[in-house]
Amino acid sequence: MGVPSDDVTCAGCGRVGTAAEATLGWSFDVPPRPTGSTEPSRSGEGTYLCPECTRRMVRDVEARLDL
Numbered sequence: 851m852g853v854p855s856d857d858v859t860c861a862g863c864g865r866v867g868t869a870a871e872a873t874l875g876w877s878f879d880v881p882p883r884p885t886g887s888t889e890p891s892r893s894g895e896g897t898y899l900c901p902e903c904t905r906r907m908v909r910d911v912e913a914r915l916d917l
């Protein structure tokens with residue numbers, strides 16, 4: 851209907867959130883590009899994680915650091 855979709859999809863669980871939700875607790879992760887890569891950078895590249903998956907990831911990282 852002429853309205854651009856700003857919905858984002860969680861890379862962890864596949865859940866879809868609105869752009870408004872994405873600004874509230876969702877994390878955006880841009881994958882590092884190899885140095886010297888000539889690949890064009892596409893806008894919107896990167897992955898979103900919903901708050902729940904973000905928390906799970908943080909716990910996962912912290913658990914590993916505690917080893």
Ligand SMILES: [Zn+2]
Binds near residue numbers: 864
């Ligand atoms: Zn998720």
